[in-house]
Amino acid sequence: MTIATTHPDPAQAATRSYLGGGGWDLKSWLLTRDHKRIAILYVISITLFFFLGALGALLVRLELLTPAGDMVQADTYNRLFTLHGVIMVFFFLIPSIPATLGNFLVPIMIGAKDLAFPRINLASWYLYNLAGFLVLWAILLGGVDTGWTFYTPFSTTYSNSYVTLTIVAVFLNGFSSIFTGLNFIVTIHRMRAPGLTWFRLPLFIWAHYATSLIIVLGTPVVAITLALVAVERTLHIGIFDPALGGDPVLFQHLFWFYSHPAVYIMILPSMGVISELVAAFARKRVFGYHFVAFASIAIAVLGFLVWGHHMFVSGQSAYAGMVFSVLSMLVAIPSAVKVFNWTATLYQGSISRETPMLYALGFIGLFTIGGMTGVMLATMGIDVHVHDTYFVVAHFHYIMVGGAIMGYLGGLHYWWPKMTGRLYPAFWSRISAILVFLGFNLTFFPQFVLGYMGMPRRYWAYPPEFQVLNVLSTAGATILGVGYLLPFTYLFWSLKYGQRASDNPWGATGLEWETTSPPPTENFLTPPVVTKDAYDYSDFDEGAERRPHLAREEEEYA
Amino acid sequence: MREAHAAHEAHAALQHQFDTLEQQKEASTLGMWIFLVTEIMFFGGLFCAYLIHRRQAYEGFAEASFALDVGLGAFNTAVLIGSSLTMALAVWAAQVGRRKACFGLLLVTIALGSVFLGVKVIEYSHKFHEHHVPGPHFHWEGTYPEAAEVFYSLYFAMTGLHALHMVAGIGVLAALLWPAWKGRYSAAYHNPVELTGLYWHFVDIVWIFLFPLLYLIGRHH
Numbered sequence: 001m002t003i004a005t006t007h008p009d010p011a012q013a014a015t016r017s018y019l020g021g022g023g024w025d026l027k028s029w030l031l032t033r034d035h036k037r038i039a040i041l042y043v044i045s046i047t048l049f050f051f052l053g054a055l056g057a058l059l060v061r062l063e064l065l066t067p068a069g070d071m072v073q074a075d076t077y078n079r080l081f082t083l084h085g086v087i088m089v090f091f092f093l094i095p096s097i098p099a100t101l102g103n104f105l106v107p108i109m110i111g112a113k114d115l116a117f118p119r120i121n122l123a124s125w126y127l128y129n130l131a132g133f134l135v136l137w138a139i140l141l142g143g144v145d146t147g148w149t150f151y152t153p154f155s156t157t158y159s160n161s162y163v164t165l166t167i168v169a170v171f172l173n174g175f176s177s178i179f180t181g182l183n184f185i186v187t188i189h190r191m192r193a194p195g196l197t198w199f200r201l202p203l204f205i206w207a208h209y210a211t212s213l214i215i216v217l218g219t220p221v222v223a224i225t226l227a228l229v230a231v232e233r234t235l236h237i238g239i240f241d242p243a244l245g246g247d248p249v250l251f252q253h254l255f256w257f258y259s260h261p262a263v264y265i266m267i268l269p270s271m272g273v274i275s276e277l278v279a280a281f282a283r284k285r286v287f288g289y290h291f292v293a294f295a296s297i298a299i300a301v302l303g304f305l306v307w308g309h310h311m312f313v314s315g316q317s318a319y320a321g322m323v324f325s326v327l328s329m330l331v332a333i334p335s336a337v338k339v340f341n342w343t344a345t346l347y348q349g350s351i352s353r354e355t356p357m358l359y360a361l362g363f364i365g366l367f368t369i370g371g372m373t374g375v376m377l378a379t380m381g382i383d384v385h386v387h388d389t390y391f392v393v394a395h396f397h398y399i400m401v402g403g404a405i406m407g408y409l410g411g412l413h414y415w416w417p418k419m420t421g422r423l424y425p426a427f428w429s430r431i432s433a434i435l436v437f438l439g440f441n442l443t444f445f446p447q448f449v450l451g452y453m454g455m456p457r458r459y460w461a462y463p464p465e466f467q468v469l470n471v472l473s474t475a476g477a478t479i480l481g482v483g484y485l486l487p488f489t490y491l492f493w494s495l496k497y498g499q500r501a502s503d504n505p506w507g508a509t510g511l512e513w514e515t516t517s518p519p520p521t522e523n524f525l526t527p528p529v530v531t532k533d534a535y536d537y538s539d540f541d542e543g544a545e546r547r548p549h550l551a552r553e554e555e556e557y558a
Numbered sequence: 559m560r561e562a563h564a565a566h567e568a569h570a571a572l573q574h575q576f577d578t579l580e581q582q583k584e585a586s587t588l589g590m591w592i593f594l595v596t597e598i599m600f601f602g603g604l605f606c607a608y609l610i611h612r613r614q615a616y617e618g619f620a621e622a623s624f625a626l627d628v629g630l631g632a633f634n635t636a637v638l639i640g641s642s643l644t645m646a647l648a649v650w651a652a653q654v655g656r657r658k659a660c661f662g663l664l665l666v667t668i669a670l671g672s673v674f675l676g677v678k679v680i681e682y683s684h685k686f687h688e689h690h691v692p693g694p695h696f697h698w699e700g701t702y703p704e705a706a707e708v709f710y711s712l713y714f715a716m717t718g719l720h721a722l723h724m725v726a727g728i729g730v731l732a733a734l735l736w737p738a739w740k741g742r743y744s745a746a747y748h749n750p751v752e753l754t755g756l757y758w759h760f761v762d763i764v765w766i767f768l769f770p771l772l773y774l775i776g777r778h779h
Contacts, residue, residue, distance in 0.1 A: 114575035116585040182592050190585040220600035237692040237711035245704040250610050
């Protein structure tokens, strides 16, 4: 892509930066309609919830250090894993990449001045925070013990915890994510720069388009379902509780109709990030661009046809189970297309091992394991055996943590210089990427073994023969925790002390690298016109502007 | 597109992120359609629950449906279709810049919407007095009390959600009154009226499905 960007003097660039130059004006941030500022606001909010969810995980892992249920009561343990699940799924993973990196980059990558509906975008952030406040309130009152799935009739009738308040929070949060998805679809359709055709779009945009389709089609269904649970709980109408004439399996169908596609809301944006990283750090156009683009759409479509694989043991008909089993396996095809194409992109690429690339390589490995075990679980016979065991827990953490969070961190490290105009320490960021990868595997690989041996999920005590693997898992979680605290520390540090970033510190292609770091409020000083395909590294010069990050570090440690 | 922008005279309603009013109109129209898709999925969950339960207990649903007042339901259907007509005319009036007609038609649409809600209140209060509201006080004289309670759970959930959408629609229409009175809508810029019209017709169509599904089960026997 080429654009005629005029390079203004640094002083002028600083005053026109979206960050607002020197002054710190709280009101101008809280009432901003600039997608970039809203992205930053979202980064702050979801980081707070991430650490709250991580605290829940830490307490769960500490309880599981010993076979006996000795640290907390069984009831407290139920509330802890529910806290972990609700916070991580609804308040971290679903908004994580779309609301932060997506919000920041979608308009810039397509050469637009902002999203189509800036006020709705700001409303989305406020709604998220209102929902977050309500869920925190529910936690402080005593929490919820239903698990993040709110299965009926336990949630509607028997649970003695703050189900209704939590459901109100999740309901509102759903609309904040609908606002984001709606905004992305309209923006991508109607606001692309001249010359930016659909097949010149970065794959990050394709991934966000697919994600947005799932958000707008799926989220309303879980919203109405959870609303009915709340109404059934408060007003005793009978829709899901069999004691009132309702049908609990109906709840599971409606819940998973959204909540399985929700997994793709988490992983698709991450896949979009990985496509950008692999191309940038292998210096090659993504192999099979069209296939990777359509694989995102295929995952979004197939994702809506597989919910029944959560219900193989719920009294669903065996024939329905077989159909869902086959359809679930089909998802592996577009997923594998992506993994193979990233690998083919690496082949004979000019690979540099910068921090974002370390996360991307980690993603490819972990996502492959998560995806392969997903095919195992889609097989009915295996699923009946390992259903509700730690095998399932390990599988979805490989996708949601090993996949989605690795992608988020990789993307955050890749675009941090663009978002903040600062570089972070290369050495420490590499250490953190390696710690996250090692810690993650040590935490969750033993859980595959535990699950296969029969350890059920959601229990606060277990037979002594499972202890060794549980201790390994808790040790891994500690390393993982350190791996997450490190970026939090040095990225924060870099805001003030980090070296100033150039406009294109990685020497990558893409419209976002052709504007200033940080970008001006209107994104481009000169409106861009696109004349080339994405990832055009054909005239890439081996020597120049190659690895400024690496060169500097080599100087430091020489 | 950007050359067009240079030639296009800047309109007061043009927002900063768009190049032209035409782009703004296309974007907001697409946005409204996507919002309506989310609404279809939102109501879709309820319709799905309805279909499953109705299939499981058809006789009970038919018996429970008989206790609804078809006359009031049909009257409301007519009122709502009439309001869709006045809404469509209001959009037309905005497009051709007939200020007073637009204002008046919006007002009539609001009035018809309010009549619908008033009739709904009467129907709900009948159900309260007859103890047909699900919960501890539910009482059913017929053969299928359990299915009737499920039916009325769905009845209140579906018509209640629909009524909430009516209230929201009336609110949006009320917000259009002032700019319509001031003559802000013209051939060049009438998008708010047109998009509100889309929403209003959607809410109308939901009722067109709700009426036979809830009021007319088994009436042909």
